[in-house]
Amino acid sequence: MHPTKNDITAKIRKQVIEQLAPLLADAIALKLQTKQAHWNVKGENFISLHELFDKVASEVDEAADTIAERIVQLGGEASGTARAVAKASRLIEYPFTIADGQEHAFALSSAIAAFNSEGRDAIDKTASAGDAITADMLTGIVRGLDKQLWFVESHLKGQTRDRRSQVA
Secondary structure: OOOOOOOOOHHHHHHHHHHHHHHHHHHHHHHHHHHHHHHHOEOOOHHHHHHHHHHHHHHHHHHHHHHHHHHHHOOOOOOOOHHHHHHHOOEOOOOOOOOEHHHHHHHHHHHHHHHHHHHHHHHHHHHHHOOHHHHHHHHHHHHHHHHHHHHHHOOOOOOOOOOOOOEO
């Protein structure tokens, strides 16, 4: 870890960074999945979904930046290269064979829900480790993405349950 005058003990900072590092990979992967949906969506609700997916991507990008900056504030190294993300992300691969708006809304809502589940787990673990600041930061991120999940799910016709796990 890099030296810092942050008064959180090195032991706690290390534990928190261990929670944040895979979440950063998940956030970057989620942003890329969201852009995949944004670029490839087709169908009767094209424009509304295209614009919504772009807004979701912007919020996820901000979340990734916030997580990466917190890692560095705590003395860690933020890993955000394509190879690092591919290796560390726990989200399943986004399907490349879909174009229909409903299918994209289903796949993207499943990915957001999986990210938020990992985020909630990290909230609990960072709070338990003694870093209320990081837990609060993650609460804000998950709160915002819960709202985006609601927006994406509103385009589904009652299909809110995924038949497969979204986390590897």
